Every structure is written in structure tokens, then in C-alpha cells.
Amino acid sequence: MMDFLGAFHPLVLHIPIGALLAAFLLELIHHFRKSHALDQAIKILLGFTAITAIVAALFGYFLSQKGGYQGVTLQIHQWSGIGVALLSTLFFLLKSRLSIQGVWIAWGINLLVLTVAGHFGGSLTHGEDFLIRDAPGFIKTVFSSGDEVITNIDPDSAMVFTDIIQPIVKEKCLSCHNESKKQGSLDLRNESTWRKGGKNSDLFDPENIEQSLLLHRIFLPLDHEEHMPPEGQQQLIPTEVAMIEWWLENGMSFDKKVGDLPSSGRIAQILQSKFQPFDPFEVITAGPIDENVLDEFRSNGITALRISQKSPLLEIRLAGVETIGKDKIDLLKKAKEQIVRIDFHGSGITDAELKEIASFPNLVHLSLHQTNITNEGIESLRDLKYLQHLNVHSTRVSDESLNNLIALDQLKSLYVWNTHFSSKAIEQLKSARPGLDLGEVN
Amino acid sequence: MNIMVRIFPLFMLILFFGCKESSQKEAVDPEALFAHEVKPIFESKCIGCHGGDPKKIEGGLDLNNYENLLAGGNSGKPAIVPGKSNESLLYHSILRVDDDLAMPPKDGDKLSEIDLQIIRDWIDGGAPWPSAERIAEIKLDTAWEYGNRIRVKTSGGLSDTWDNRPYEKENLWAYYPVEKPEIPWGELDPQNDHPIDAFLADKRESEGLSQAPLASDLVLIRRATIDLIGLPPTIEEIETFLQDKDPKAYQNLIERLLASPHYGEQWARHWLDVARYADSGGFSNDYVRPNAWRYRDYVIRTFNDDKPYDQFVMEQLAGDELDPEDPEMLIATGFLRMGPWEHTAMSVAAETRQFYLDDVTNIVGEAFLSTPLNCAKCHDHKYDPIPARDYYSIQAVFATTQFAERPAPFLPEENTEVTEFEKQRIVDWLNKTAEEQELLSKKEEAAAKQWYKERGLTYLPKRERRKLPEDQQPPRYLGLTYEDLGYRKVLSKRKQLLRRQEERFEPLAYSVYNGPVNVKNSQNRMTIPEKLNGELPQSNILAGGSVYAPIEPVEAGVMSIIENLAPEKKQINIDISNSMENRRLGFAKWLTHPDNPIMARSMVNRIWQYHFGKGICETPNNFGNTGGKPSHPELLDWLTAYFIEHDYSVKEMHRLIMTSEAYQLSSTHPEWSRVNELDPNNELLSYFNPRRMDAEELKDAMLYISGELNPEMGGFPVRPEINIEAALQPRHIMGSIAPAYQPSRTPGERNRRAIYAERYRTLADPSLEVFNQPGTDMSCEARSESTVTPQVFTMFNGQNVRTRSLVYADRLMKDLESHEARVREAIYAIYNREANADEVSEGLNYMEKMTKYHSDNKPPKTEYPTEVEREMFEEMTGEPFTYKEELDIYQDYVPDLQPWQVDASTRALADLIAVYFNSNEFVYVY
Amino acid sequence: MSTDHSNWNRRDFLYGLGLSIGAVALSSLLACDTKTGQLVSRGPLSPASPMMRAKAKYCIFLTMEGGPSHIDTFDPKPALDKYHLTRFQRQGEKFSAMSSGDRYFVRSPFSSRKVGKSGVDMSAPFVHLADVADEICFYRGCQAESVNHPTAMYHINTGNQFGGEPALGSWISYGLGTMNENLPAFVVLPEVAYPQGGPGNWSNGFLPSHYQGTPLRPEGSPILNINPPPGVSRYHQEESLELLQKLNREHQQMHPNHDELSARIENYELAYRMQMEVPDVIDIEGEDEKTKELYGVGQAETDAFGRKCLLARKLVEQGVRFVQVYSGGWDSHDFLERAHGNLITSIDKPIAGLIKDLKRRGMLDETLIVWSGEFGRTADNGVRENGVAYGRDHNPDAMGMWFAGGGVKAGHIIGATDELGQEAIDVVHPLRDLHVTLLHLFGLDDNKLTYFHGGRHKQLSQFGGQVIKEVIA
Incomplete structure (x- = not known):
């Protein structure tokens, strides 16, 4: 009653x-x-x-x-x-x-x-965050504890439990299985509570993985009342189920890295799709750029294009231009925020001019190959936080720039063929930044 | 309480305005709107991806299912919110406001303004979804009209939703019968003003535009002469015309030009653009079509004799059925085989046959019906009332048309002159080839004999031993090196080509005959088989145009929309035979019937376009919905009626058009900014459009001015000089390299009008191609006029301009005494006006500098190559091998005048003339 | 009382409401750019922004004319060894005279092995290409339509079997223009003998003639008439040009409203500049010895193709958008071992050199390399009058191609053909999807890159297709 x-x-x-x-x-x-x-x-x-x-x-x-x-x-x-x-x-x-x-x-x-x-x-x-879970971005960042589902799983550093399993559990299970509300007296907050399991039996049965309670309840048909997560709540999507299954098959480890566990076929594909390398174009925010600024560039011999028809971000091409000159640099400053890429290859750009260009905050792609810039020019690039591609092949850049280049932590590709770099310096570069693409065929 | 009192009226106001806005439209019952308009729109534009195929429902949205529409597809947002179109995602997406949610996805399929308005009204009217029975009930009321849209009957589309699709009335203008409208004289005086000017003035004044002044006589004679005969006026002709005070001087000029045989050459060229004339078949072998030249001369004769256009069409479609004994009739049907076509061991017979049928159906559509029929090949036409059934009914007219080069004795008016050298060289070459083949087979047989001797077996010639099992005969190609194998292939290919070229001199017509399907390899001559048994070919509607997917048989037929739009008395209804014979004759009778609205309109529009640069309808091959709308529909109909009344005479149309003031206007307009703003494309013809000379006109003009042009008419195709590197550029044909292009031996033979040059599909004359000479694969309704850099290389560095300039300079040096006289004469002949003082002094100054340069620098002697080394990967062995190819003509060549044969001042004068040929004033016609 | 409204949840409701009100207002602001059928661009060849973010900016298309055998290059079929020389009959209306009648299977004369970290398949003659295997994405699922060389060549080059339509390079230059206006946007490096179907393979079709492919002829003058005729010097040309432009300007006064005139005057200046600039770009003698050796320039069997690959890299480096390089003679109906053997050797080192050179110069990630023939070859051959011929016939249902650079998934094999290599069975796509994918990599949407001609908005894929997403990184 x-x-x-x-x-x-x-x-x-x-x-x-x-x-x-x-x-x-x-x-x-x-x-x-x-x-x-x-x-x-x-x-x-x-x-x-x-x-x-x-x-x-x-x-x-x-x-x-x-x-x-x-x-x-x-x-x-x-x-x-x-x-x-x-x-x-x-x-x-x-x-x-x-x-x-x-x-x-x-x-x-x-x-x-x-x-x-x-x-x-x-x-x-x-669940605790039911109000702010779907609030727009800025509200969420203000209120939320900031632990949204991590996408950037780098195989070499990410942990299986903390970086893959826990985010799923947090989003889809914790609202009923947490410290204050232990549905089926099961708390899924951390390793110890997982090991304790719920009132029926522990979740993971090493001998007979398919029959483990966790997988059993997940694979029940949706309308079965023991199906987890319960009907009406947010369901697990297939890739998340596959992740949990893969985790259990490899002994429900809490301390292993993603890279340590064998991953093949579909799992590898899921991991790879989850691993979005940091994409600056998603993050860079710049105000709209007016079309007549671009026309002004073009009428002054500067080839300027948008990276896509609706985007404010710009690509500049000054390849082969003998002398860049002050007025072109000043003109470019009008779109300081919007310029994400400049191609100076084969042009007469000087270190001084490069120093001014280095003040453009959102540069991602910089081509300086086949020019006479020197280490001094490279020095000025230190604080370009989005710079991912730097091309200095066939220039006089040498070992002095080694540290400056290592400091550019966002750098993904650096082309130093036919420069004054010593092979020792290149080895150092490789060990300091293993993932860096140096233009050598792997 | 009183707060509520104040709120209440405000609330009612909002409500009131809301309803008023929606009630503004006339009370269209939304259910009827759905049945008549909305459902057909869904079915034609959306169901393809959204509901047509239950397995593939894009975006989870099924437009057949109302609940799904209310709930919405995968996006979860309701596609339709009854009563609120601005909240309905479906309406939002068909507005195409944001790019990644624009439906239908392809720009080409976007919904028209009226469609959008219909769907908005339907949703705002509560988006009712009547049951199928209710819809059938609504549909009974056939008097339904919405906007200016009507329903038309055709021979029946593949789906009934296509059948009752609405069309805007003005988009079907080309298919309605021709009614001769009244001439809107306005203030103009019927006695001495021109009907064309009346029509043009009527529309121009309504736009408030003035007319440019008349062009000067000087401009007029150059414009008319190049327009009618494709050659510039001579100095004498200009002088006599300027001094001729007779008020009828201009009319006499026109008569003189129409009487000139060159008129036929110029206007035949326009028709050959539409018909895609070529002397070879294209594709991998580009086999020569030895007798195609007789069709080209037939078209020139047609225009010179002013043959009525309807008869010209009748002959081209069904000449062989009209009178198989008359060679002219057989030659005329060459039109049906002008498209690129080839059948080899590698091609599938059914496919090459279907390829021909699709090609001939489409060219008949574009050339005579101004309707690209291939749009209705795979499905009912998306914009015009042309069902796939019509496409395959017209195609059935040609189901019994087979290919044959039929015996047709040469006509007296045909030019069969040919130099002994040209005929003999082919015989010599055949013999040489046979010798070399003999050498190779002797070598092979010698090795075979040796093989048999070693085994003590009796030698067997190749034919017998081939059937023996492998071990009882010498290994293949024993005794032959890879070089030999490759060269043997080249020899057999060359023999094949030479034998075909020999047939050029025989009285054969590149023609057709009626019979069962007969697809033969296109390398040898096609003849009519003795016994024409074999069943009657059955034509079908083909799903997606694939020959392997026939849906429904069809009979030979015509464009049904024309029949259905004509009132009772204007119905043509000629029945077309479905037997083996006379299908094309029946179709031609229907096409050329005076009540047929489209054939005459199409030709009148083309004539207008070649005079003014743009047709009254600017897409002469496409009068359909997606083509241009006529800028002056009444004028087009009046001209068409005039054309039919004057027995389809093309020359009569020239007289009518060229005597109108519109044709004689200057090309500069006093109020240019206003004209440019109100009528940028000059549709109202308030001034005369300047144009650049066509590729052939440019080339002929230079030959004509330099005096080298051999005016001989008609005859076997000639080979002018073309860029020597392009000429010797090896052309890969199946298994070998095509023989090198060598110009005709003597200047007289090769310096003919460009229309007589031999046209290979895989080797265009670069100097013509770069000036927009159309390719021969597609019918060219109008030539484009682009300015590209390779044109400069051709005119500034090209050999052709240099040689013409040199010959003309040499002639001037001989005929005139002083440099000044020569410069004046050159400017007058090239610019067709007298030179002014500083032009002459600049010219003399330039010549002085150049004479000094040339006296210090002797031009190097250049030789013509007498043989060329061919290097290719032999197809079978993959071995690179080389062989020598003799250039027999170059070994005995009569070159044009060469620079080192004249003195320094002649070379200087030639350079000056080359500058005049390169200048804008020569290249443009005002 | 649980809030059980099946799949309705709070987020969608808010989103739905917000969308309809906010979106309509916002998007109407953005809809101001013209949505005409034609792409609006300033000069015809001036560079234009892609519709969406592009992964590739340049393309080097390596066309193996004649139809290379996928079985003997990158898609080995060991099962064929069992069936070698066993006879069978093939009839049917769908087959050409060539491929019907009595047939027999032919095994591959070359052994094959796994190469690179990604373990992709390569037949033995490919020695140098093995070094760059991990840069390559092999695709086995494509299918052509025609069994005949010219129509198949037209199909892969222009999207339409029957010629007369614009080539892929023309469409890309029409969409994006060129980065260097002194050079053509679309350059073709043909063999000494033009391929079957001739210039129709790189024609601008119904597009304006600025987009025509410019063939750089391997022998003689690269562009017809680019060099002045013998005996005409620079001084001579300058004098003539000066007089010509004076005459043209005087003439222009009399026809102020005829704007074509200035275009033609400007064209003569551009041609004069191009006359000097093109030969410099084309001259590869100036390259250093090591680079020439990398491409196999100077060695007999790789010299011709090596020169063309080196020239292709130089042209792309100068901003030419699309370079098509031809290698011919792959139509091995017989002597497969010799023919394919020689041809593979002639292209192996040059292509490997090209990839290494692009990579070290930082150009590979934005230069898309495509290697393909016009169709694959059959696992069987027809009995001809003189006994067994160790070759293969044409096969449109299975073909091998690969991509490198330009945003493709390096070091992968995508799709598959059946056990004998007769038909593609996995990730199967018609040729038009290949075209849609290539345009997509350039940031162009095939449905939007249209040109109005002959009564409809025509597009490269003829009536639309899908992007082969498995190929894209």
C-alpha cells in the first residue's frame, strides 16, 4: 500500500x-x-x-x-x-x-x-546535471563540471577506462547508478564501485564474457524491463556497445592505455574516427571579412581566396613575387584575424617582413620555401599557437632554429629538405616530436 | 479587471491581422489544390527519393505518408505544421534559403515560383490530405485552372502524374500553329516603311529606347558582302557601290551577292555546322568517308538554286524513298549518316546500332524540330510535353534505315576534276605496301620451311597448317622480330585505309536504304545485301535508354503535342507506314506540311540569327521550356508565315531582312549608357551587333585579298597547308598510326575556300579550331566567339598569315610603283576603307625600319621533310619499334612563295601586311 | 508517472522551435549571394574559392591508356593459377565479337608480394613504387561501362562516352580558376602519339574555350606556334606589336562601346609574356642531377615518362591546377609479360620519384595523384587463329586504380574484386562516383558545378553520384 x-x-x-x-x-x-x-x-x-x-x-x-x-x-x-x-x-x-x-x-x-x-x-x-546537460555551449561551460564526452583519443596516451568507458557511463548510466541513487544498489562511479557490482552479482565474469551481467542486460531487447539503459532514457549507440564489449573482452582493465590493447578491424576504425586530430579551423573564430577588402587585395597583386565560399578565413598567395614590400604587408594587416594561410614560396620575403606577418594570430599554414629567410625569421614565429604546417625547404634555415621549431607544439608537418639542417639536428627533432611529418616517405 | 479590458483588444487585433493575411487569396479550396497541384509536384519532384522506393527513404521522410510528414523524418522536426507554412521544415527547405538544406538537391530541379506559392497556400490552408477516392472525385472537375497553367494531351507518358502535369502556356509557344499577326504600323507609313521595323519599333518604343543612326555605305557594303558570300568586298566593288547614285543601289548590291556562286558556299557552311559535316567517322579508327563530299556540294547547290526549304528537308530525310533513281536524292540522305559512328570487332552490335538510332533521332529533333529529343530518352521530358513514347515513336521511323554507299552516277553539275598525281599516288602506295607485305611473309615462310626441313616434314603453306594442333606447326611468328610484327600490323592497316580512299573517285553516294537491321564493320564499303529477308525490326520504349531493357513496343510516329495543340482544321494527321518502306517519307510529309508550326519557325529563326548574330529565339536548337523565349514572338510568326507564303525561299528572306532599317543601323548608339542599362543584350536591336569573322571567313578573306584564292567550286576534298607540327603529329588509330597529313601538292589545289578542306574528326586544322570552328560531334546551333591566347600565336607567329602576307606583298611590289601607293592599296583592301595620312606615314616608317632589318638578316632556307620516323609501342607485344613513313607529296611538292625568294623591301611590306591582318579592324565586321 | 513520450525529448523540442523561427530569419540574410545556374566569377580563369573546404588544390592524373591489367599490377589473383589454360564458352548479346566464343583462363606471369607497413599488394616489376606504398590508397571497386577504347577513354576523361563534353580538368578549372594566370589552368602531357579519341579527351566541350586542356607536345614546340617562325627575331616582334597596338587603339576610339576590343588587345600582351614564361617553366634541363636521377631522367627505359613526371611537378609548383600525364600501349591482348613488364618498368621509378619529390617539398598533402586506365582486363583470353595468346581482353566490370596525397586515406586497400578478378564485389561504384569524389576532394559539389547547355544544367557526372567516402581520410 x-x-x-x-x-x-x-x-x-x-x-x-x-x-x-x-x-x-x-x-x-x-x-x-x-x-x-x-x-x-x-x-x-x-x-x-x-x-x-x-x-x-x-x-x-x-x-x-x-x-x-x-x-x-x-x-x-x-x-x-x-x-x-x-x-x-x-x-x-x-x-x-x-x-x-x-x-x-x-x-x-x-x-x-x-x-x-x-x-x-x-x-x-x-540525474545531477539534468537542467544544464543540453544547455547551449556557453551556459554549459559556465555551469557544467566540464567532463563532456572526450573525442580526442590519441591511441598512444589515452586510457581505456578513463577516456573511453567512463565518459559513456557518465552520460548514459551514472544518473541512476551513482552515489546518492544506487538503482539495484549498483554504483558505477569508479573502479572500486565497479568491482563491488550490484545486488545480483558482479558485472564481469572473466570465464564467460558474453554472459557477464553487464553485457547480458545491454543486449536484452529494448522493451524487456531489465534492459539497460531503461526505456525512455538515452540508449547506448552501437559504437559505445562495441567499446564496452571490447573493454570486457580485454579483461575490464582500468589501468591500460588504449594502445596497449589489441584493436583490429571495426574497433580500430571506431578508435580512428574518434581520434579527430585537433582541427584549428573548428576553433579559430574571426569576424566576417568584406568582399571589397579581397578585391582591394587582388587589385594590388595579392591573390586572396576564402577557404570556402561562406567562410571568413582567408588564404593568401604571393608565390614568386620578387619584392613583397611594406604596402602589401600593411594591406594584409586589414585581414589579420582572418588570414590562416600564406604562400610566400619563391618570393623575396625578408626576415623583417616575416616578423610582421608573425603577428597574425590565426596562421595555420605558412610556406616560406625557396626564399632567403634565415633563422632570425623562424625566431619570430614562436607564438603562433595554431601553426600546423611550416615549409622552409631550400632555405638557409639551420640548427640554430631547432629549439624554436620544437617549441611550436601544434606543428604537424615541417619540411626541411635541402636546408642547412645537420642530420644530427634532424634526429633530435624526430625524437623530440615523434609524430612530426618531415617530408620523408614513411 | 480593467487590465484585462485593455489587453483584450490588442489580442483581438493580432488575431484579426493573422486571419486577414491568409484570407487575401481568392478562396482556393486547399483540398482541390492538393489533388490538382500539390500531389503532382510531390510525385514529380520529391517521391523519387522520399517514398518512391520503400527500401530507400532518404532522411526517413516518406511523402506518401501523412503521419510521417507531421512527425517529420530523421531530423525529428515536423515536415509540415498545418496552418503554419513558416514553421514547416518542408517549406523551408524548398525555399532553398540555406545551402545544405536546399531541396530538391540539384539547382536544375528547383521548384518554380508558382510551385512554392501552391505548397505555401496548401500548408497555410491546413494541409488537408484527402483520401484517394476524394482525390479522384475532385479530379473529375477538369475545368481546374491555377495561374496561367494548362493541361495538354500527348501520346501518353510513362506515369499518369506526368500526363496531367501543368505547363505555363507561354512555354509552349513553339508548338502552337502559326497565325500571321497584323503589322503594328503605329506612326510608320505602310507604303515605304518596312514590316520588320514596325514590329521592332513597336517593342522598342514601349521600352522608351531610341534607334541608332543608319550605317555609312562603306560599313554597309562590307557587312552585306561578308554576310552573304563570306568574302570581303574588293576595292573596285566598293568604289562602284559608293559612286552608284541609283536609289536602288543597295537592293542591286544584294541581288548581285545572291547571284554569286560564293553565296551557296557561305550559307551551306551554316547548315553543315548544324548537320555536323565531316569526311571521317571518328572514334578509334576515324575511318575516312570517301563519298561524303557529294553531300557537301549538294547543300551548296541547294542554296545557290534557292531550292524551297521544305523540299530540301524532304530530300534529306527521305530522298531515297522519293526517287531512288535520282543520284541527287540518294546523296541528300547523307544527312542521316553525318554523326560520328564506328563499329569494329571490339564493339557490341546491339549497342552501336542503338547509338546510331539515338543519334539520328536527336539530330532530326535539333535540326528540324528545334527540340533536343535526347532529353526524353531515359524518362518523360522533365520540362516539355514530350513523352518517352514520342521519342521512341520518332526513333521507330528510322528503325528500317540501314547504311550503304549506293551506286549513283556523277551529275553534270558535280565537279569530278582530280589531278592524275592524286589518283596515281594512292595506286603507287598500295603497290608499295603490297611489296613490303610480300617481303615479310616470304621471311616468315622461309623460317617455316627451315622448321619443317629440320623435322623432315613436308612444308605446308600458312593457311593449311594453321588448323593443325600446336605442336605440328612452327611456333607463331617464327622468323619475325617484334619490329616486323609491329610493322606488319601497320602495313595491313594502311592497305585498308588506302583501299577506302580509292573509292572516293567512284560514283557512289554516302546514303541509306530500307531493310532489316544490318550492322557491319565500318572499315569496308557497305553495300545493300541482295536478299532483304530478315524480320521487320520492332522498336520499343527502353527503360533508362538501355537497349537491354525494352518496356513497351511502339509504332513509327510524330511529336504528339503538335497534333494535340492544333485546332481541328489545322490537324496534319498523316499516317506513317510501319512496313519496311516509306516510314521516313511519311514523317517527312508530316514535318514539311504547311500546317506544321515548327519546321518553318526553326529555319526562319536560324536565318535571322546568321544576319543579326542572335536569333529572335536565342537557342535555335531548343525552342522548349529551358530554351530562350522569343524576344519578338509576333515578328517570328509573321516572318514564318511570309516564308511559307513565298514557297519557303531562303533568298527571299535575305531580301526581306537585309532591306529592313534594323539591318542597316550603325553599330554605335548615341545614348550608349541608357541602351546598355535598359537592354544590355541588345534584344531590341536598337543598334547593329558587331561580330568577329568566323574562322573560315578569316582564312578565305586573307587568301582572297592576297589573290591566291582558287574560286573553283565543289569537288573532292582538298588539303590546305596546316601547322606542320600538327600535320606530322602521329595520330593513334587502332593498332597503328594514321598516315601523316600532307597538303595537296600545288597551290592551286590547296588554296581553295575552307569549306572544301578535308575534315578529319580527330585532326582539326588548329588555325580554324582556335577561332571557334565547332567540333563535329554535336550539332552547333550558334558559334561561340571567345578571345583566347592561342589565337594570337596562330595569327602573330603562324605560317599561314606570313605566307599570305608575303604573296600579297609580292603582288603589290609588281603591280604598283611606290611604297606609299602599296601601303594605301593594302589598307584599302584589308580595312575596306581608304587609308588616312598618318596611317600611311606610320606604315612607311615601319617599312623603312624593317627593310633595314631584313637587308641585314637573310631569312634561313627551310626545307619540307620528305619522310617521317614513326615510333610507337606495338599494341600486342608492347615493344617500342620505329619505322619510316615516306611523305610522297612533300618529295615532289610545289611550295607557296618563300621569304628567301624575294628582296628585303618585299619582306618588310609582308610584315606590315601581317600587322594589318592581325589588327582588330580587319578581324571585326561592323 | 514517467515522462514516456517515445523518442520525444526536451532537446529536440527546444531545437525545433528555435530552428523554424531563428533559421528562417537568419538564413534569409545569408541568401543574398546570387544562386544562378552559372558560377559567378570575375575573369574566367581568375582563382575562385571552393564551395566547401578543399583537401586537394592540384591534381596530377596519370592515365595508363589501353587498360592496364589490375590482376598483374595491384590486385593479384592466386586462384587463377589453378584455372590456367582451362577452356570455357562465353556467349551473349552483351559481349563484343572480341570477348565471346571459346575462351581460356590466363594466370599472371608476375609474382606478387605485400609491401610497406600497410601490407598492400604489388606485382614484382614494381620495385621503386614499393618504397612509397604507405602513401598510396588502392581502390578496387570501380566499374566502367564501355569495352571499347575511345568511348571508355571519353568516359573516364569527360564523364560521357560519346565525346564532345568537357574534361575533368576543364570542370575543375571552371570551378576554381588557375593560381598563375600566365599559364594555362589545365595542361596535358601526351605521348608522342595522341591517345585514341584524340583531343576530345581534353576538350573544353561546351564550356568556354579558356578551359580547354593545353597539350605540351613532347617534341618540337610545346604549344603550337609559340615560337616565332624562323628568321623572326624579338626586335622584329616588338616593332610589329607596337605598331599593331597603336592601330588597335586608334580603331578603338571609333567603337567605344565594343568591349571585346580591349580584351583582344590585352590578349596580345599576355601572349607575348607567355611566349617567354612557358619555355622557362618547361625547361627541365635546369634541374639538378640528383633530382633528374630520382625521376629516372637520362636512363633509357624511364627517360620519356620521367621527364613528364618531373615537368608535372614543376607545373603544379607554378600554380597549374590540373596536369594529365599519358602512358600508352597497355592494351596487352598478347605478350602480357613483355608488354606490361616493359611498361611497368618505364613508369615505376618516375612515379615513385614524383611522390618522394612532392613529399619532401611539402606539396603531396595538397596535390592529388590519380593512377588509372580506362578499364581493367579479363582473367581470360580468346582463342585466336594462331593458338594461345598470353594476354587479356577488355573488362569494364573490374579495374585497379590508386590515389596519393590530396586528402585520401594513405596505406589502405578499399573495395575488392572477386576471386578471379572478373567483377568488383565490395565498395562497388560506377565511374561517375569517382568523378563526384574527385570534385569533392577539390571542395566542389558535383550537383552545384553545372553549366547550362542544350536545354539543361549539365554536370560532369551527367546526372549526379555519390562520394566514395571510404577513400577520403
């Missing part, structure tokens, strides 16, 4: 909320247009709120007995719920005796307690 009534708690609790807010609205109108009838109506509503709040609190208590709810969130919700019932009753009884300020203070307290109860009740049923 208690369980039956307990189930009505989420239904009944909405009534006092509505009633209290309606009463408050009438109080506002009453404040501007004093009228006796309004005053009576407010009283009736307050009474109604009190009664329904008590009933809701009672049903809430029955529901908590059913189990499955523990932890701090439950405590806060429970006491603030009871508080709503008590305060609304007191307010109903003593309203006429209170002074004008007193009434407003009472309203303040009542509404505050109601909000607290409501919020914590919500996070109990839908």
Missing part, C-alpha cells in the same frame, strides 16, 4: 507548487489594486497549498521507504519538502497578523524553500 501511494508522490507534488505560485501572482496584483475579493482568494489558495503540500510530503516519505534513494541529495530534498508543507501551513494561519513587510518576507522564504525542494527532487529523478 505504501509503495502504491509512494508512486503518486511525483504527481501530487506539482499541485502545491502551482497553487503557491498562483497565490503569489494574486498577491502581486492585490498589491497594486487593493481589493477585498482578491485578499479572500489568496487566503483560499494558501490553504489549499498547505493541505496539498502535507499530502505530497507524506507520499514522498512513503516513496523514500521503497529504497534506492540515498545520499545527500535525498536528505536536502526531504527536509526542504517538509519545510514547504510546514511554512505554507504557518503562513496560511498567521497571514492576517503579519505586517506588510512580514508578508513579503514570508513569501520570500516560502518560494525559496519550494525552489530548493523542487530542484533536488528533479536531480534525484533525472
